[in-house]
Amino acid sequence: MSLPVSILDLVGMRPDEAAGDAVERSVDLARRAEQWGYRRFWLAEHHSIEGLACSATPVLIGHIASATQTIRVGSGGVMLPNHAPLVVAEQFGTLEALYPGRIDLGLGRAPGGDGYTMRALRRDLRQTGDDFPELLAELRTYLGPERPGQMVKAIPGRDSRVPITLLGSSDFSARLAAELGLPFAFAAHFSPEMLLPATHLYRTLFRPSEALKQPWLMVAVPVIAAETDAAARRLFTTPQQRFLRLIRNQPVELLAPVDSLDGIERPWNAFERAAVESRLSAAIVGSDGTVKAGIAKLVTETGANEVIAVTDTWDHEARLDSYHRLARVAACVEATFLATTNPIPG
Numbered sequence: 001m002s003l004p005v006s007i008l009d010l011v012g013m014r015p016d017e018a019a020g021d022a023v024e025r026s027v028d029l030a031r032r033a034e035q036w037g038y039r040r041f042w043l044a045e046h047h048s049i050e051g052l053a054c055s056a057t058p059v060l061i062g063h064i065a066s067a068t069q070t071i072r073v074g075s076g077g078v079m080l081p082n083h084a085p086l087v088v089a090e091q092f093g094t095l096e097a098l099y100p101g102r103i104d105l106g107l108g109r110a111p112g113g114d115g116y117t118m119r120a121l122r123r124d125l126r127q128t129g130d131d132f133p134e135l136l137a138e139l140r141t142y143l144g145p146e147r148p149g150q151m152v153k154a155i156p157g158r159d160s161r162v163p164i165t166l167l168g169s170s171d172f173s174a175r176l177a178a179e180l181g182l183p184f185a186f187a188a189h190f191s192p193e194m195l196l197p198a199t200h201l202y203r204t205l206f207r208p209s210e211a212l213k214q215p216w217l218m219v220a221v222p223v224i225a226a227e228t229d230a231a232a233r234r235l236f237t238t239p240q241q242r243f244l245r246l247i248r249n250q251p252v253e254l255l256a257p258v259d260s261l262d263g264i265e266r267p268w269n270a271f272e273r274a275a276v277e278s279r280l281s282a283a284i285v286g287s288d289g290t291v292k293a294g295i296a297k298l299v300t301e302t303g304a305n306e307v308i309a310v311t312d313t314w315d316h317e318a319r320l321d322s323y324h325r326l327a328r329v330a331a332c333v334e335a336t337f338l339a340t341t342n343p344i345p346g
Helices: 019-036 057-066 085-098 115-122 129-143 171-180 192-205 229-235 237-247 270-279 288-302 316-330
Strands: 005-009 040-043 072-079 103-108 164-168 184-187 217-225 284-286 306-310
Touching (some): 005 019, 005 316, 019 057, 057 085, 072 164, 164 171, 184 192, 192 217, 217 316, 229 237, 229 284, 229 288, 229 316, 284 288, 306 316
Parallel strands (some): 103 164, 184 217, 217 284
16 A cells, blocks of 8 residues: 655745735645645644734634545644633534545644743643643543533534544653554654654554554655756755754745855854754655655654655745645655554544
8 A cells, every 4th residue: 555645734924915915824734635646734833923824724624624625634743731611622523524524633732833922822821841741631521422411512523533643743642642553643844753653652552542553653744846956956956045043043044045044135054054954854855766765764664554744844835736746656665663453543
């Protein structure tokens, strides 16, 4: 069986661009991805970050789902400590009622913004990521069958059993997903240093559950495919500039590619270069052959059952071309960890 591939979209905006324009590009991408055989189209949750239009994640999920027919649409992910579990259950229960069998609920425990934004979202700063297991248990109660004497119910949401995937960039969620027998998605697109330890822990500690009999590991990585390695590397300067601006606390809009970040108006210094290259060290960038080799190496090293591609380019057509190339490449990569007893979650 060929390797399932999916998309994580941050709904990147260009400088001075209306959010609606960025959203429409995402809609167009989702429609094309559906035609090309992508498994999922996930949207991230980020708040108060200039250049990203993905803060109202459930609203965007509904919009994308309404514009497509078969592709699964979901969160990559909802940052659960930012929200009351009941509200999340109601939102995703409603989405599942509107688009049955197509909604995914990916959950993370990071704030998705800075401290000021966290205060605005959570109000109570005594909440930390440490209470994530308790919040998750509460949420699963609302999405499961009604229990005798249960006073608070998610309507819609009750007994919807929306598929849950835990997201993480460390070993915390890897351990929890393994303990609960849930799918796990690792965020190597911004935290590659923990990729191998976390994925090994997940596979080693996994316990079968009603939701999943065998581990299902997804790995999110930056991918840019183009006609040549050189063309892909030039397109890759757009995500490099985004992370450089993040380090500099500047807006992280999509910027046009350049020949080298050494030649931009304010070139990166040695520290910034090392930080950007470290953050993007899991990126797979190049021609079709180079990308195929990179994907195969990732699957071999991690045991990934599914790859989630994060592709940010200035030019929309270049982004579409990259995802189209990846779909063709993935069809030639064998998913060695698939088993007939463990169908694709969702």
